[in-house]
Amino acid sequence: MIRLTIRFLCKSQYTTSLHCMKLLNIHKIEICTMFQKDSTPLVIAGPSGSGKSTLLKRLFKEFPDKFGFSVSHTTRPPRFGEEDGKHYYFTKKEELQKQIDNGEFLETTSYSGNLYGTSKLAVENVQRTGKICILEIEIEGVKQIKNSSLSPLYIFIKPPSINELERRLKGRNTETEESLLRRLTIAKAELEYGEQPGNFDIVIENDNFDKAYQKLREFISSKLNVNT
Numbered sequence: 611m612i613r614l615t616i617r618f619l620c621k622s623q624y625t626t627s628l629h630c631m632k633l634l635n636i637h638k639i640e641i642c643t644m645f646q647k648d649s650t651p652l653v654i655a656g657p658s659g660s661g662k663s664t665l666l667k668r669l670f671k672e673f674p675d676k677f678g679f680s681v682s683h684t685t686r687p688p689r690f691g692e693e694d695g696k697h698y699y700f701t702k703k704e705e706l707q708k709q710i711d712n713g714e715f716l717e718t719t720s721y722s723g724n725l726y727g728t729s730k731l732a733v734e735n736v737q738r739t740g741k742i743c744i745l746e747i748e749i750e751g752v753k754q755i756k757n758s759s760l761s762p763l764y765i766f767i768k769p770p771s772i773n774e775l776e777r778r779l780k781g782r783n784t785e786t787e788e789s790l791l792r793r794l795t796i797a798k799a800e801l802e803y804g805e806q807p808g809n810f811d812i813v814i815e816n817d818n819f820d821k822a823y824q825k826l827r828e829f830i831s832s833k834l835n836v837n838t
């Protein structure tokens with residue numbers, strides 16, 4: 611007997627393969643499934659300054675082998691220290707537009723005259739390593755993902771209040787008066803969308819950091835087949 615070992619990325623791939631084998635009348639192949647873990651990706655969104663990066667940094671630190679970020683594409687030039695393929699795929703505008711038109715992207719967004727986006731391949735690259743793919747994206751991206759083939763879990767991180775969000779953004783020392791104002795204005799619309807029932811699988815208020823992190827950790831381990 612031929613023993614064939616196939617590693618499937620997800621259960622739907624396995625089901626499709628079984629169906630194809632039935633159609634081809636192949637019966638004598640023993641399939642050893644290797645669902646190592648649930649490969650459902652995680653989408654994390656929330657207003658700028660709500661604490662997404664800080665929470666994810668802690669998650670990656672605690673579980674370095676379980677999660678991986680999808681590498682986004684951008685048309686903006688690299689900043690000092692940024693590596694192509696690690697921080698972003700730095701791509702020419704025409705090339706990126708062509709890939710988007712070819713349907714290779716799950717979500718795209720335009721910011722300050724540059725295009726950004728998550729390709730299907732970027733997510734698959736993480737899944738291929740056996741890790742759970744995390745997409746940290748804007749609300750507009752969330753809406754596009756909902757119309758894509760990806761079936762992730764949606765996590766919304768919200769600040770305790772707009773005033774506290776402003777305090778944190780100021781404390782981060784990354785914003786000009788103008789960018790701060792823009793982020794706070796966008797935050798209000800994002801909160802409205804995030805808090806609307808059904809838009810996210812969980813809404814985590816990041817008031818006390820440790821408590822918010824525990825909620826995130828518990829949600830992931832309860833929904834996915836990973837022991838966090």
Ligand SMILES: Nc1ncnc2c1ncn2[C@@H]1O[C@H](COP(=O)(O)OP(=O)(O)OP(=O)(O)O)[C@@H](O)[C@H]1O
Nearest residue numbers: 657658659660661662663664778782816817818819
């Ligand atoms: N629970 C908390 N209490 C107080 N400060 C916090 C808390 N969580 C995060 N912060 C601080 O708030 C600031 C914003 O957090 P962070 O950079 O993680 O936000 P973000 O959502 O990733 O923002 P962006 O989308 O702009 O990257 C940081 O300086 C961080 O240290």
